[in-house]
Amino acid sequence: MYSNFDKERARSTFYKMIQVDRLHRSIFEKMHSAFGIHRSQHRLLMYISRRDVCPSQKDIAEHFGISSAAVAVSLKKLEESGYISRESLEKDNRYNSIVLTNKGKELVEKSEEFFTRSDFAMFENFTEDDYKNLTECLEKMNQGLRNFDF
Numbered sequence: 001m002y003s004n005f006d007k008e009r010a011r012s013t014f015y016k017m018i019q020v021d022r023l024h025r026s027i028f029e030k031m032h033s034a035f036g037i038h039r040s041q042h043r044l045l046m047y048i049s050r051r052d053v054c055p056s057q058k059d060i061a062e063h064f065g066i067s068s069a070a071v072a073v074s075l076k077k078l079e080e081s082g083y084i085s086r087e088s089l090e091k092d093n094r095y096n097s098i099v100l101t102n103k104g105k106e107l108v109e110k111s112e113e114f115f116t117r118s119d120f121a122m123f124e125n126f127t128e129d130d131y132k133n134l135t136e137c138l139e140k141m142n143q144g145l146r147n148f149d150f
Helices: 007-035 039-049 057-064 068-080 100-121 128-147
Strands: 084-089 094-100
Touching: 007 039, 007 100, 039 057, 039 068, 039 094, 039 100, 057 068, 057 094, 068 084, 094 100
Parallel strands: none
Antiparallel strands: 084 094
């Protein structure tokens, strides 16, 4: 069953993937810290910014698969920091849409620039074949794990 499997090489390769993930996460944690927000709050801001229609708290909770109460805590902090505002609809005061403020839009723009710069740094030395090979390998790994049954 494991005849062509090199356990040490597989673990070494996976460890390198973990190192990349940790470094990536560390870089983004520094960015979040500089903005004075938590990663989960940043995810909410980015989600709100990418929507054509301003979402409600319920929409956000459903999208992320988390409780409305958890969303409420993050939104309250974002609102207190001046990144979002809540606007009620004229026809239904119970429904608040979440809107980015100018400060929130500025943070999103800075984030997008940061994403571009970090992506460039990560893939700067990649050739087209490198991209193709990495993508194929990741797809094979995903498929292997999808087929994994314990």
